[in-house]
Amino acid sequence: MTSSTHIDIKANRRFRRLALNTVIVLYFLIIAGGVVRSTGAGMGCPDWPRCFGRWVPPTEISQLPANYKELYGAKLKGEIEFNPVKTWIEYVNRLLGAFTGVMIFLTLLASIPFLRSGNKRIFYYSLSAFILVGFQGWLGAKVVSFELLPIVVTLHMLLAIVIVFLLLFLFTWSAYAGNILQLKESSKKAIGGIGVLVITLSLIQILLGTQVREAMDEVIHKLGYQARNKWIDELGLNFYIHRSFSILVFIVNLYWINRIFKAEGRESIAGKIAFACFWILILEIVTGILMAYFGVPPFAQPLHLTFAILLIGLQFVIWLVVNGNKYLKYSSDIRLEKSTI
Structure with a gap:
């Protein structure tokens, strides 16, 4: 060596x-x-x-x-x-x-x-x-x-x-x-293409969420922090767009996760991360429901945001993994050197 x-x-x-x-x-x-x-x-x-x-x-x-x-x-x-x-x-x-x-x-x-x-x-x-x-x-x-x-x-x-x-x-x-990482070659193009759509939808949903949060800031300024149970009713159209768009995000994510399971297997790196994405998506929806129907509890807001950023981050990692031979192989020097030890 x-x-x-x-x-x-x-x-x-x-x-x-x-x-x-x-x-x-x-x-x-x-x-x-x-x-x-x-x-x-x-x-x-x-x-x-x-x-x-x-x-x-x-x-x-x-x-x-x-x-x-x-x-x-x-x-x-x-x-x-x-x-x-x-x-x-x-x-x-x-x-x-x-x-x-x-x-x-x-x-x-x-x-x-x-x-x-x-x-x-x-x-x-x-x-x-x-x-x-x-x-x-x-x-x-x-x-x-x-x-x-x-x-x-x-x-x-x-x-x-x-x-x-x-x-x-x-x-x-x-x-x-x-x-x-051990990368497989099956269905890379299809899974990668859907992954771009999934990440894009997640980003749009985050942006819609920021608009809802901005509207909530105005409501808070008007009603105060003691009127949490009235905030949602005052948010207007932005909130309903954000809530409805979450259905599309959920459906497309489920489809993508299922494709990954079939192509890569649940025990693969991509499969394990996809499984984590599924549960993070569920938790994000749960915290959204808590905010919408239970008076916007303070703990739910940071968790909802964190789950959203964690989800889009893991989606990005999956996209990298299934396209690894294209985006991760800038040089094989380190891999070749390690294999000679």
Whole structure:
């Protein structure tokens, strides 16, 4: 075994672990973002990057200046009342965002060895993820400065999905390069084609969901957080479109999952992920029902969003797996080197 082979194998293993851990941290960040929105803590820190002018947020009103409403109330239209729970929810969200940036930077560093092994695209994709997460942080600041402007919030979510896709691609590629994925050749074109449709429908459904959430923000502003049981009735057409579209999403997903089972087998990598997609889809529907018919319980909102992002992420991984020979084989160097050990 040559020393260069040993370095490549270790580099790939280290990169795969970091990519997976970064994806996990990113999903925790998405959950935190959902909690921020469901609790109305988006402006829990009215300034950025500090929180009420402090690097460590206050825990009680006595730690704020006496004129804090004058300092921050104009920005929030005079409606600010200090709430330490909301303040710390938003602050933890920011800390998770910073930690995610660190993890993506470590992933970028771990991708440097691939520059010397014929897999330069892996480094450039890692660099793209790092740049995008920096832009995401800037956009998060704009979410605060624009006072939760709906279009900015939606762009913030879409960029999160792009970053998820990039990191999932990097992890899937490293798993393939390390001989972890065993790809089959049956029905690749058909399953891959349907997969594009499934991912597209999921993305549309997420966008429809953001429109519903934006409408809900207006309802909350009008009725307040104590009137949760009245929110759904005030949402209007956007909610019914989102709810009805979920039926189409469910049917197409079931068809795709069934095709994967028949072509790849339930015990294949694609089959196992498809099975997970089925249950995540069920959980997403259940949380949607809870919100629609049980007064929008706070825990259901972040879970509903997280299941949606997790579902589209796994759909993307399946699409990569069934098209692996086309999209994952940028270079066979690592696989060939490992096979000679």
